[in-house]
Amino acid sequence: MLSGDKEFCMTRFRSVLTVVSILSSLIATTAPAAPPESLPASAYTHPQELVVVAPGRRLNVYCLGEGSPTVLFDAGLGDGTMGWRAVQGEIAKTTRACTYDRANYFFSDTVDRRATAQAAVEDMLALIDHAKLGDRVILVGHSRGGLNVRLFTYEHANRVAGLVLVDPTVTEKLSSAATAYYVHKYENYLARGQQLENCWHAAQQHALQPEGADSLKCLDDFGAQQDPNERVLAHTIRTMETQPAYQATLFSERQNLFYPIDNDGDSIDGRSIALAEHSLGDLPLVVISADWFKSITFKGTPTVEQREFLSWNSEQMRHIADESTRGQFIKVPSRHYVQKERPDVVIGAIEHLIHLCRVPAYP
Structure with a gap:
């Protein structure tokens, strides 16, 4: 070496x-x-x-x-x-x-x-x-x-x-001057951002549960797990994903990646x-x-x-x-x-x- x-x-x-x-x-x-x-x-x-x-x-x-x-x-x-x-x-x-x-x-x-x-x-x-x-x-x-x-x-x-x-x-610069299909992309961006923000608020209200229905689509979907060890893992991961800090960070990371902060359409990242x-x-x-x-x-x-x-x-x-x-x-x-x-x-x-x-x- x-x-x-x-x-x-x-x-x-x-x-x-x-x-x-x-x-x-x-x-x-x-x-x-x-x-x-x-x-x-x-x-x-x-x-x-x-x-x-x-x-x-x-x-x-x-x-x-x-x-x-x-x-x-x-x-x-x-x-x-x-x-x-x-x-x-x-x-x-x-x-x-x-x-x-x-x-x-x-x-x-x-x-x-x-x-x-x-x-x-x-x-x-x-x-x-x-x-x-x-x-x-x-x-x-x-x-x-x-x-x-x-x-x-x-x-x-x-x-x-x-x-x-x-x-x-x-x-990508998310601006009407620089972005192809700007309106469609921006509408999709806002919709996804709103969905993640809703997940954050649901976590704050302790409304997310690791088992059962996930109507807001906030948690990972592991599907039906036959292996008992995989079932434990799925429950563990989904439980941690119900926490407000996790959901807030997921929303924040996406916002900082894509949300425009100036007229050129640049994001923070x-x-x-x-x-x-x-x-x-x-x-x-x-x-x-x-x-x-x-x-x-x-x-x-x-x-x-x-x-x-x-x-x-x-x-x-x-x-x-x-x-x-x-x-x-x-x-x-x-x-x-x-x-x-x-x-x-x-x-x-x-x-x-x-x-x-x-x-x-x-x-």
Whole structure:
């Protein structure tokens, strides 16, 4: 293993042709590979390690495996450690792999603040230091978590060994001048925002119940679970989702991602990204874009608006991949949760970056 920031992860592509070939074959595969074994349900029914990130406040962290660099996962909107259940165990066979719950989610402590990407970055930095995850880590982010780890990388590039973005959220200027289908998108945005706000108010009134009807659609739907351990897990997760802090944070995270705060249509998080964005040099980077309409689970015919959005979204992700001279862009047939539908692709991308970080620099 190399030591020192200047040497860490400076391998060149010609020294890793075998890994690149394997990754390329994963990209080209349209049928899912045999799914990896998911981590046991019991891992998610209690806190794992509560790490202090601020006076009187802790985040729940779940680490497996040994080795360097550590891979730190950040999940999507409303998700936590369980969002990486099909991936973390496989990565832990190769190196240390850690997931965590953001503030106010699941087993992490509560805090009264806006749930912005900047707040997540500050917690992530404290977590890396206080949990002793290493001088530089590989960050993996899905959806909202993808935007969080992008902002972290722009602001703390010296702490990042590599970056994998799994169908990351890309903010769009929500204004009549800049947004295609503005009226329709804005109406849909308001409707979804109102639904999440209703869930928050219902939680405040203790009107959400983990069992029985969920008329407001506020809680995760796990369906009928035959395995008793999975039933316990479903009840545990849904119980925590009934809490006001969880629902308030879910609403806040979405508002800060999409709600326009100026005449240009920028959101709080969109503005943070725009101000921080810069070239990532030769940072090892993989961006995975979900091709929703080619997924085996997609039913029906996509509308023109949906097709245009997916095309725009993919182009934004290509732009992110181009920010590094070693950026790679993967478009995979899958719905948004690629780590669940195509965990093989996500695992392959992470293992590719681990290899890049471990091969000595080519002279």
